[in-house]
Amino acid sequence: MQNQATETVDRSHMQVSDEIAIQITKMNKWYGSFHVLRDIDLTVHRGERIVVAGPSGSGKSTMIRCINRLEEHQAGKIIVDGTELGSDLKNIDKIRSEVGMVFQHFNLFPHLTILENCTLAPIWVRKIPKREAEATAMHFLEKVKIPEQANKYPGQLSGGQQQRVAIARSLCMKPRIMLFDEPTSALDPEMIKEVLDTMVSLAEEGMTMLCVTHEMGFAQAVANRVIFMDAGQIVEQNEPKEFFNNPQHERTKLFLSQILGH
Amino acid sequence: MQNQATETVDRSHMQVSDEIAIQITKMNKWYGSFHVLRDIDLTVHRGERIVVAGPSGSGKSTMIRCINRLEEHQAGKIIVDGTELGSDLKNIDKIRSEVGMVFQHFNLFPHLTILENCTLAPIWVRKIPKREAEATAMHFLEKVKIPEQANKYPGQLSGGQQQRVAIARSLCMKPRIMLFDEPTSALDPEMIKEVLDTMVSLAEEGMTMLCVTHEMGFAQAVANRVIFMDAGQIVEQNEPKEFFNNPQHERTKLFLSQILGH
């Protein structure tokens, strides 16, 4: 499950600035009467690479989706890049175009070619000329190593390739923050590596990343903080080394023993 | 990938007779204008256990499917059990009931129970009384070690069990020749062994078998000839030991290095 490639990351230049990218305070969310997120407090600095782990149903996805308002939170505050997320549509639009998101099931648009997938949002949201958008898209497609597929449709690509396109698509909006929700869990083992490699190279460039994943190898290699969630709360957070070698909380220990023992 | 169980086969009594079971001469087949099988010559003696290997698309399945006329060949001769396979329906019917076939995807009849799957053809083709057909079916189900599932439906069985039922179903027609088309490639690793074991025990009983498979362990343990196909032709054939240790042809070498190295 661990990938050797990720071990080679050179962490020296991955600087964390003091600037705050995301600030969540006392955020609460309910689904009906079910309390999914409870008093979440989290500050993410620019350039941080945070891995969110936790058992299924603990609210990881929900938390991440609250950050770009795919879900609405009911109490507390979320400030992204200095803009508070409320019901103000303008703020939501602003934040969404600053924050990229990659889903478990890629969610590429099947009726558009790879290139069109990547240029859609820049053209319609950022109002970038098509030619320019395409150049940017090709640049990022090269970065994720599939420029030659630009004119194919998503259905013609393998899962790993599709996920890399999804990453490229997000990057085309030049986001300052990237959210990943289990980007590799729908992939076959061979394909996981190619996607993780892409994420690693992103991390190397200093992108602020918040990543829900079960790839502990990736967490150890790239993250500068691991957050452990359970029952809608942040139970523990620490540097990866500490987190894995010396978990404090009972639940963390239990979780790690299951994940790593397996 | 190799199965230890197969190593235990006692080959001493697996006699090959002089009688010819299948004789293929200069057989050619086209799909439209695409030449799939080119001048295939192959003689199978009664009691032989032949493994057919080769890269994907090399025509292995097509060759095997020509033998019981699931595909029509356009030139050359196929004689099965002394009957020539031509356009005469009676011969086709005769050969089909002499030759059993096991597919990659089992192709059990989902609307019939295991027992009904096994008795269908004996009752309707061989016109055997139902009671008798059921007794035979139970005998073969015991042989493949799932008599207790007789009244379940295929959907309720695991892949390995289904494939064993498929083998039993073929055996119930008391075929003199069995064809296998990648019987284990749709199975999870744990299940591969149980199916291979069944095939080994069949081989031990002296069944004439023609088996497309990538299970090289099986080939080494059971086959008395390995045939290597590429681009619609038989490129090389030899005894398993010679074939694996001392391949002659370039393509065989390349193929073996990929298969075994992997």
Added chain:
Amino acid sequence: MTTMTDPPGQGFRLSQLIYDTRYRSLTIQVVAMILLMLLVSWLVANTVTNLHALGKDFDFGFLTQPSGYDINQRLIAYDSQSTHGRAAVVGILNTLLVAVLGCALATVLGVVAGVLRLSNNWLVSRLMAVYVEGFRNVPLLLWIVLIFALMSESTPAPSAFRGDTPSASMLLDGVAVTNRGIYIPAIHFGAPFFDNGLYNWLIVLIAFAASVFAVKRLSRWAAVKQEATGDRPTTWYLTLGILVLPVAILFALMGAFLDLPSLQGFNFQGGIHLRGSLIALWLALSLYTGAFIAEIVRGGILAVSKGQSEAAFALGLRPGTTMKLVVLPQALRVIIPPLISQFLNLTKNSSLAIAVGYMDARSTLGGITINQTGRELEGMLLLGLFYLVLSLVISGAMNVYNTSVKLKER
């Protein structure tokens, strides 16, 4: 191919006809052919005998004889002295008219109801469910009759517009909604270019088509501009101008004026009369088919997974843009084939016009004409042929669309 499959020289045996795969299919087809011919000739022979016994012949001459009956709803000139053939054409045009109108309205209703049924507004989505289930599960014939009756009872009679204190009044002084239908203003020309009114309208139509073409060019230009600069220039006022001005100028040149309907004698006169029977049939067909279309639309939208719109939102696209660029193009692929088969159904169902006395092809050619002339065989044959051709044209269009979509997918 060098060798033959079978050794030659074995000679042909009769049993090969059945047991040889090469001849077998031929045998079966020949037998089937013979049986078919027998059946057809049997039917034809019976028909000939029966016709002879009845002293009738097979003759389409009746189409050229005067029909003797009037048709209220007609798109071409017709009176009771016109021929049965012309009556049939009037009926066919009426069928096409209600079919086209019905398809358009049914699509609108279906799309609205389908989308609203997915609305998060509980009340609205329930209401739409009631509409859909109610219309789908009661025979169309009942709906046609009920809507016809409902319309005539809930709208005022022309007499209600009469008198010093009328109980009903015209909308905007030009539109009268009565239980005989709706009267709307018509446009006439004071100084027409041609005496034949049709040509004048043709000119207007050509001008309008040219405008539409120009608008298309304009939006192409805007798209190119957007590709180049990223910003789409605002063109709506230009669009409006191009669409309206040429036609307006033409109207002015030809001295167009509005012919307002006004109450004279028993009825409103002047203007255009949309008859109650047409409206009732149109509404009933549209509401009924719309209920089916609503389900198709709902299914199509649901078929586009939620992930698609979420991905679009996450990229910063607005809901409207998401609908336009992401959801609709995908949903349409699912929606259009069944939609077209609903259009087909609607067209066929328009033959129920008989229930409200709308004179469609079935009521003229297949109804009064047959009844007056006793030419059942000829009349029904023509009628069946008409519907068949219509269906084939529609389903042909559907096939063309399907293949074009399939090609685009891969």
Added chain:
Amino acid sequence: ATLDDVKARGTLNCGVSTGLTGFSAPDANGVWQGFDVAVCRAVAAAVLGDPMAVNFVPTTGQTRFTALASGEIDILARNTTWTFSRDVDLKFEFVGVNYYDGQGFMVPKALGVSSAKELDGATVCIQTGTTTELNLADFFRVNNINYEPVPIETNAEAQQQYLAGACDVYTTDASGLASTRASFEAPTDHVILPEIISKEPLGPLVRHGDSEWGDVVRWSFNALVAAEEYGVTSANIEELSASAGDNPELNRLLGAEGELGAMLGLEPDWAKKAIMANGNYGEIFEKTIGEKTPIGLSRGLNAQWTEGGLLYSPPFR
């Protein structure tokens, strides 16, 4: 021959309207009642001796002629107008006229119209599939006035449209107008205009080419008319037929004298049975559509010739 078929079958197949008030309609028990129905019953009684041995086949304006031509029914007694083309071109044989009708107009009193000639521009509801459309077209063309026809399939719909004011005028045969008006909540608010624009002799008809059967139906019907003329009613018929009286025609009619029945291929008392089925013509009229019924038609043209009407049975001899 049809007569033999009917006798062999034991029932008479009689085509009637799917429902026309007073002329044919099933009652709550499913038994068909009405003026046209009575003709069928009389024929059944004459031929089979049982007025109830009738299969009523409901037909629509569209299907009635085919049903008769194809032999599905033996008689069509469905207020069908006797016209040249139906008789000659469609190849049927009208055996008589059981109701002399004519097409008329009904308008609401409030319109203030007193003659059909004042109907210029009016909207007219008509029932399709009959001669009505043709008469209407002719009438308005001859008088050179405009109208807007609203063709309606059934009487019920037409009635509903007319009452809702969707048409100014309702036109159909005068008998239909009367019965329709009788069902209104306020019948007096509507008037039937004096113009009768057509002759509508309604009568039963049979196929061409089987004159024997035509004779049976014709004379069964004539027997009803003659019975009224001679004062034979269902009340006194037993008595009159018990012994030969002094009116030879009556004797022949009731089978006491001559062999009229045998000539038709029927029992001697065929006419007696026909009359006993529902009474004579006058009785049938009174029971089904006469002035005492809600429909309230007066005899008018349908009175005996002796009383100034058109009913005139040829002599039984």
Added chain:
Amino acid sequence: MSDTHAQTVAYVRDTMTEQREPPLSQTGAYKWILGNMLSTPLNVILTIGSLWVIWSVLSHVLPWAVLGIWNADSLSACRAIRTEIYGADASVACWAVISERWPQLLFGFYPPEGYWRPVLAFALFIAAIAPILFASLPRKMLWLTVASPFVMFWLIWGGTVWAPICIALGFVIGWAAIRVAGPRIGALGSILLAILVPVLYWVVIAGPLASGLSAILPIGLDQVASRDMGGFMLALIIGIAGIVLSLPLGIVLALGRQSDLFLINKVSVIFIEVIRGVPLIVWLFTASLLLNYFLPPGTNFDLMLRVIIMVTLFSSAYIAEVVRGGLAALPKGQYEAGAALGLDYWKSMRLVVLPQALKISIPGIVNTFIGLFKDTTLVVFIGLLDPIGLSNAIRASTEWNGIYWELFVFIGLCFFIFCFSMGRYSLFLEKKLRREHR
């Protein structure tokens, strides 16, 4: 709780937060109304619009329906009662027509003492299709399914019991022909034989045999003529007969359309397209006006039978398309496995392909049935007394002349109940199939 800094990253929660109730804005009727009906300005408008629609419909319909008069023997009596209770201006329904005539609307003119017969027949029908729809029922019940058409026919039309038995015997003879001749002359020949022999039997022997047997042993029910049947019973008979009879024909057509024999394929395609391209009402007129032209002179059978024949041909084209979908949904491996086991075309169709394809097609067949059942209303145009036809007939009686809405509302309601529940059932089946097919 302390702020988490990049420098002092480590954090461990000591006490777990308990699940709390959501804020008021998140629960109860308040949230529900706010969230579901008033969340955006557009939603507010929609809500108000809906309320207006509901109000305007209910305020007209409810008083009319609820205050309706149930006891009267004619429309004028109804009106008198209304004037007495509510005054002359009130508009209330006269449900009395329903309470007086409902047996007629349901059964037509079927003799009242025989109502149990159609009821029993339909109960039998339900029992007969149960083993097809629910695989869990014992297979023995399929015998009931096989027998039911004949029993139903006998129950509804009555007459001697020997007629249906002798007809059924024809099928037995056909089956026996296949059994006996099959091994000798092959599948194709025996199928021809199995068609020829029973047809000969029906034409030549069945009639005399039945009358002979009934002369010896007269068992039977009172005969009821087709024209005495009407109302919903008629609609059901036509619908059920149409679907049941069209099933074999539809399957043959579907197989024909799949066939790669050019002629067979084209004939099937043409048949299906012609039937589907022309409206049912035109076919019904054909049945009533033209069928006699096509049959030998002198043949004459009743209109209902002709309609059933036409409806059968009509729905067979639709069933064929449904079955074709089912056939296409089967993986190719099933055909191949059948062939590899030595089953010939007909056997593998009968034993392997069709059982599966038909099961997949059941929801589609149910939907076709719903459509057909609704379409039976069109027979009113050719003079059959279906519910709508009967409503016309009822209106033609002097008591009920002038009544309008009540009859239509009642008929519509009956149709709705029937079609809606069938539709739900078909949805349920579809879901179940999707579950099983994963």
